[in-house]
Amino acid sequence: MIKLSLKLRTFLAALVVLVVFVPLTAFTLERAFTNSLSQSIRDQLELQTLALISEFEMQNNEVRMPQRLFDNRMNLPGSGTYAFISLNKLAAWQSASAVNWSSQPDLHRPPVGQAFFGRQSLQGNTYFQYSYTAEFADGGRIFPVTFHTLQEGRLFDQELSAFRQTLWRWLGAVAAALILVLALSLRAALNPISRLDKSIQAMEQGRIQRLDDAFPPELHKLTDSLNHLLDSEQQQRQRYHNSLGDLAHSLKTPLAVLKGLNTLPEQAQEPVSQIEHIINRQLKRAVAGAGSGLQSTQPIKPVADALLRAMDKIYQARQLNLNSDISDSACVPMDKTDLNEVLGNLLDNGCKAARSQVTVFARREANLWQLGVEDDGPGITEEQQQQLLARGQRLDTYRDGQGLGLALVADIAHAYHGELHIEPGSLGGARVFISVADDTKTPGASSESSRR
Secondary structure (H helix, E strand, C coil): CCCCCHHHHHHHHHHHHHHHHHHHHHHHHHHHHHHHHHHHHHHHHHHHHHHHHHHCEEECCEEECCCCCCCHHHHCCCCCEEEEEEECCEEEEECHHHCCCCCCCCCCCCCECCEEEEEEEECCEEEEEEEEEEEEEECCEEEEEEEEEEEECHHHHHHHHHHHHHHHHHHHHHHHHHHHHHHHHHHHHHHHHHHHHHHHHHHHCCCCCCCCCCCCHHHHHHHHHHHHHHHHHHHHHHHHHHHHHHHHHHHHHHHHHHHHCCCCCHHHHHHHHHHHHHHHHHHHHHHCCCCCCCCCCEEHHHHHHHHHHHHHHHCHHHCCEEEEECCCCCEECCCHHHHHHHHHHHHHHHHHHCCCEEEEEEEEECCEEEEEEEECCCCCCHHHHHHHHCCCCCCCCCCCCCCCCHHHHHHHHHHCCCEEEEEECCCCCEEEEEEEECCCCCCCCCCCEEEC
16 A cells, blocks of 8 residues: 655645546536527527517518618628528528528528527538517418527637636636645645654654654644653663662672682582673663664764774784774664674674674665674584574574674664674675664765774
């Protein structure tokens, strides 16, 4: 299913209404104009017919009409307005404008006392016809006389065409103006939502700590709930850190006493050390990835540089070549403590396994950050990789303690909905890294190497 933004959905809905409304408006106005124009022509022809009736006379069964009629168009040949009189269904008279007609056309004759108005084709042209039949007496007899008035439909079609052009031109201009007003209105109406989205992004990037109150009343409940969630989450994290710190302090003191006892049997020294290691490891797991869903981003390079300097001192005797392939702009959406734990454990393992070279890297592919270390050591076999990545397997039991800390790295990756990956590296050894979703869509890292 295609996901459309709220602004686009609203705009498309209004556009559909506009697309339906404009043609319906044009159709309605055109129909109204056509009916009005037709009624106007009918009224005009009716008046001309009444004028013919007023000038009509019969003497000795002959029709007598004046040489010039009141409407000058009926006196001009081919003017487009014509008049005919039929007596007993026989042609009796035609106006001077119809001199070019070879004969009187066969026109519809309404019953006596009734009128007819319609449109029909004659001699290849379209005409409006108005006819009225009346009775006249002559010589003691009564004759039905039908008066016909015709007007070419060309003028009607021209006016209708001009009206259509004007109508669509203005409706098009109005539609364009409405679309512009609609776009501006939507932008103004949805601007608070856009500002809220930018504020949340700024919060994720650590530029602000809370949402301000400069939002419409409809969004106050949402912003208040987010601020309350942030406050609660921060307080809860602080309580976790305090409680875990107290626990660590409470447990380490008795363990230190036990380890310092001269009377402690030698066979108990190793179990006590294991207990201390397990406590430290589980405490770290408890705080791994404890950040909220609105986690601020952390720059990677400063953390990696500090760790590389520390590793350079720790493994100074081995003269390892430590490199960084991380850009200055690279930022990952992780808590700083978790970022230190991940890079610190991976670098320590890489330095233990490496022969001479270790590289820490961070790169963005699609919408994922890949953050890890590769070395030129003997590598990790596929069987070991499957064992290390299997859920429920201990990750700290291979090759001289090289796996120590991988359990914590995996836990941190899972806390951020990511994964731990192990694969052959370009240096000949292993490449161990985590993949974390980049929800903040920060610019990707460009590779730059600096020799340590």
